[in-house]
Amino acid sequence: MTTPLIELKNIEKHFGSVIALNGVSVSVYPGECHCLLGDNGAGKSTFIKTMAGVHQPTKGEIFMDGQQVVFHTARDAIEAGIATVYQDLAMIPLMSVTRNFWMGREPLRRLGPLKFIDFDKANRVTMEEMDRMGIHLREPDQAVGTLSGGERQTVAIARSVYFGAKILILDEPTSALGVRQTSNVLATIDKVRKKGIGVVFISHNVRHALAVGDRFTVLNRGQTLGTAKRGEIEAEELQDMMAGGKELAQLEGSLGGTV
């Protein structure tokens, strides 16, 4: 097997007396979609923030391409090729798609001693990249606010991919979306995966995870309950592991199906 793009071993994170993560191990291979499942409070957010350099682990090691790395800041992780798309903080609605796409990395054109944004290039690349993701913009200067939630996620994903992300962390990208938009985002994840990028997909929706995931890791109360490959595990099993008990199984029985 190839070396994982990123491998986190026995990550522990304590906030004062609270143990948020108690030995979590996850690895992501190129072209793989690794789903991180867990109920609210399971430690998903803490874990991905550790991966993204926002939090520093109390214990544990991180390896990228087999080399041990330490992220002191989010900037370090971004430079190492780890891009994070946060659910509601991906885009600025009042700004145009182009301005959002290039935010923080605007292409420049020199005019004497002055530097201006190269809007020709910025608009062209934005249109091309959005087309590639299957979103046809009316024009690159339309405000992001006119896009649907799924399209906004896609702009954020396209941006990360364009700027050379090796690992893409998606924090609950589908939780606020409708059925159609969810499918679009899942299709986008599939396209990104085919480019050889490792995707970390955080969700508490088992069906969304099963639709695109190659491997599944379930977190419960700050611990890994194991990693399973696609086809080795059923939706009900994942659901039970997330909830951590038999109660939900009984509840499901009375509700008539997987929640």
Next chain:
Amino acid sequence: MSEADTKAASPPEEAKDERVRQISPLRKALVRPELGSICGVILVFVFFFLIARDSGMFSPEGIQNWTVVSAQFAIIAVGACLLMIAGEFDLSVGSMIGFSGIIIAMMSVTYEQPMWLSIIVAFAIAMGIGWLNGFLVIRTGLPSFIVTLAFLYILRGLTIFLARVTTNKTIIGGVRDAAEGDWLAAIFGGKILTGFFQWLADNGLIDKFVAGNRAGEPVVDGVPMLVVWAIGLIIFGHILLTRTRFGNWIFASGGDAQAARYSGVPVNRVKILMFMFTAFCATVFATCQVMEFGSAAADRGVLKEFEAIISVVIGGALLTGGYGSVIGAALGALIFGVVQQGLFFAGVESSLFRVFLGVILLLAVILNTYIRRSITGER
């Protein structure tokens, strides 16, 4: 994958959501920040052309009169505009104007320092205070409304205190003599194109004074530096905002500071620099005014912070930040100047100016809210 291929190959028309109405080019042209102010400018000019045409409002002197007043508003509006788009307010602008003016007059007249040094020191102190405003807002996380409201009082009090302690007065005169022949003072106090206006007068295109000690000189003898500064700042602000990387960061910082930070935008630096730029604009205003009047008074600039903010809002900026236009703010300032002076020319009771301000502010905010909804698709 195949689904995506067919999607990409199909003409864009089919890929469009059939529930999204096509936006007419007219509506698209209308949905821009400057809309309100453009309408306002047309309305105001038509109105005063109808009621005050014969009053001299549109003669060369009349035009100069309201141009200078508008330019004063524009100078502080540019700073307030960029700061508001970056998501913050500065209520200390008016006090800053009084403060900078007194610093200049105190140093140059009372302490007999060279005028250029006095002006540079005033700029340095003002921008230092702008930095402090920004630093406190960023560091404490308090709304800039509160932090700069505190500085509105602190600076006004300090200004009166400084003037009283050093000169026993709240007005310091004699600045014109102190500025005589100073290279830096000329950049704020002089006029340009005087030869051109003399030529116009010699050719009978504009009137000359017929009596008094200025007999033979043209009634309008040049473009005041105040107006040059206003135009320069408007062009600078507009290009900075719409064409540069830093401008994109200004929009981003005001639109959603957290999202901007995640994308690597140095939000704190952007906001602090904008506070400093606002202070810079206030000091330009103060310096021009001190040079023009030949004196500084501790009560100068009262209520200017609100006039600047109103100009910016008429110009289409959102109070919540992230959206706006320098050109719009400049047009807002023009509306301000024309109405304030126009009411005087038309012989209307000048207290009505305040009534007008309140009404136009309300209308502008309602229109802006509508435009924002059009952009973001909110309901």
